[in-house]
Amino acid sequence: xxxxxxxxxxxxxxxxxxxxxxxxxxxxxxxxxxxxxxxxxxxxxxxxxxxxxxxxxxxxxxxxxxxxxxxxxxxxxxxxxxxxxxxxxxxxxxxxxxxxxxxxxxxxxxxxxxxxxxxxxxxxxxxxxxxxxxxxxxxx
Amino acid sequence: xxxxxxxxxxxxxxxxxxxxxxxxxxxxxxxxxxxxxxxxxxxxxxxxxxxxxxxxxxxxxxxxxxxxxxxxxxxxxxxxxxxxxxxxxxxxxxxxxxxxxxxxxxxxxxxxxxxxxxxxxxxxxxxxxxxxxxxxxxxxxxxxxxxxxxxxxxxxxxxxxxxxxxxxxxxxxxxxxxxxxxxxxxxxxxxxxxxxxxxxxxxxxxxxxxxxxxxxxxxxxxxxxxxxxxxxxxxxxxxxxxxxxxxxxxxxxxxxxxxxxxxxxxxxxxxxxxxxxxxxxxxxxxxxxxxxxxxxxxxxxxxxxxxxxxxxxxxxxxxxxxxxxxxxxxxxxxxxxxxxxxxxxxxxxxxxxxxxxxxxxxxxxxxxxxxxxxxxxxxxxxxxxxxxxxxxxxxxxxxxxxxx
Numbered sequence: 001x002x003x004x005x006x007x008x009x010x011x012x013x014x015x016x017x018x019x020x021x022x023x024x025x026x027x028x029x030x031x032x033x034x035x036x037x038x039x040x041x042x043x044x045x046x047x048x049x050x051x052x053x054x055x056x057x058x059x060x061x062x063x064x065x066x067x068x069x070x071x072x073x074x075x076x077x078x079x080x081x082x083x084x085x086x087x088x089x090x091x092x093x094x095x096x097x098x099x100x101x102x103x104x105x106x107x108x109x110x111x112x113x114x115x116x117x118x119x120x121x122x123x124x125x126x127x128x129x130x131x132x133x134x135x136x137x138x139x140x
Numbered sequence: 141x142x143x144x145x146x147x148x149x150x151x152x153x154x155x156x157x158x159x160x161x162x163x164x165x166x167x168x169x170x171x172x173x174x175x176x177x178x179x180x181x182x183x184x185x186x187x188x189x190x191x192x193x194x195x196x197x198x199x200x201x202x203x204x205x206x207x208x209x210x211x212x213x214x215x216x217x218x219x220x221x222x223x224x225x226x227x228x229x230x231x232x233x234x235x236x237x238x239x240x241x242x243x244x245x246x247x248x249x250x251x252x253x254x255x256x257x258x259x260x261x262x263x264x265x266x267x268x269x270x271x272x273x274x275x276x277x278x279x280x281x282x283x284x285x286x287x288x289x290x291x292x293x294x295x296x297x298x299x300x301x302x303x304x305x306x307x308x309x310x311x312x313x314x315x316x317x318x319x320x321x322x323x324x325x326x327x328x329x330x331x332x333x334x335x336x337x338x339x340x341x342x343x344x345x346x347x348x349x350x351x352x353x354x355x356x357x358x359x360x361x362x363x364x365x366x367x368x369x370x371x372x373x374x375x376x377x378x379x380x381x382x383x384x385x386x387x388x389x390x391x392x393x394x395x396x397x398x399x400x401x402x403x404x405x406x407x408x409x410x411x412x413x414x415x416x417x418x419x420x421x422x423x424x425x426x427x428x429x430x431x432x433x434x435x436x437x438x439x440x441x442x443x444x445x446x447x448x449x450x451x452x453x454x455x456x457x458x459x460x461x462x463x464x465x466x467x468x469x470x471x472x473x474x475x476x477x478x479x480x481x482x483x484x485x486x487x488x489x490x491x492x493x494x495x496x497x498x499x500x501x502x503x504x505x506x507x508x509x510x511x512x513x514x515x516x517x518x519x520x521x522x523x524x525x526x527x528x529x530x531x532x533x534x535x536x537x538x539x540x541x542x543x544x
Contacts, residue, residue, distance in 0.1 A: 003455070011455055017523050034541030035526060036486035038449055038467045038475065042525035060525040064451035064468040068523065113542075 004099035010069035018058040020044040028122025030114040039063030043114035066104040070111035144459040149498030156346040162393040166386040192392025199395040201329035214244040216339035216354040223365030232282035238262040268297035268431035290322040294478040295431030296440025305334030324398030347394030351387030410438035419510040439497040444488040447527040448520040456516030465492035
């Protein structure tokens, strides 16, 4: 099967490979997929608490070239977006950008799931932090 | 060294120049129909076919009269299994095979099941070999055929065919073996194995595609087959159709060359394969060999590079032709059923690469493949969340994964 030039480019020069400190309250981590299915994506975003804008995104992916390219592209797109804008990214956007063939659509779905999971994790942490704030203000 | 490097000799092999030279006259000059009994064109074709029959018979220790030419091993497997099922229907309807057989055997058995046959699919042990006690236990008074491959096409594991043949003989059951990957590569003798039916293919042993053979035992017992292709009654009535004379000549020549060069070629390939294996183990941790190393074709290696996915590995070595058991490289989007049957876990099937060495593989190529693949594995592991988690001490098997 032939890969599109964009998939090859992301595979050979993946953007934003790496990890962010997952205990950081401003970092959301999404881990989706399963080893026995042949793909696992870890996608992380860091949101600037002042602006609400994603200022850093990192990924690590176990999967085929299209899965690597989908997550690499997702991190590129996430930077500079607000949380709401990030949630608006659709797997079909990724399919179109990378010219993924039908058998590889699940890679883009996984990338969308990873984005949503990362943001949900960030939002959950924020909620917990807020809930804890009054407690933290009191003397223990 | 010429790129790309071909290291996928289990899939197919190039035609040896000597084979091609032997074939060429039969396209244009000696083009006769081997069934034309009354002129010299027919006689020349028939003579060439009979010589090829002898060359094939010599390779497997058979009598030339026991060799039937077919269009390839898929047809040979179909003819052997369906032919026996139909011919011996009165005697019984039970067939024993195993889960890692080639699809040409498994799907043939499945089709027969739909038509009322009973089929036992023996599991394999961790080393890829069947358990002979399980084979004995599976035999019933309705069992008419045991069909177990000699060597597996993915993991190169050799089944204990001589022991299987002895059990079949003792019980009066016919024994068919798909010897496509083994014939011409390692010694194989129909009498030593006590095989009644043996499938072989030309294009796996440096002959042309589209031609194969089925060995059909003529004595002790005389095996009968119901024809699956009806017509002019060629090939002792077992396989009608005008003989593919150039192809058959190619198969014969290929068999002759394989037999003559087997001893030295086996040793040469074993050294190269072992070198490939040792170098990978020296360079990388967490790599796993799939299947027995002891009972294995000398030119096969099948390794899982844990925490990296097979298709992404292949993408990184695009000037090397190998294959992977990963789901992404298969049409069915399922990981290799052979590797799954070993019980090592689907994740290792996704990470597997099959190396098939052959007549033109060199040490220089082996070294290139090791270097290239080592670099890609290291690069992809740096990118792998699984590798990162394992290094952090996470037990992946205890994780709750969100399957999709």
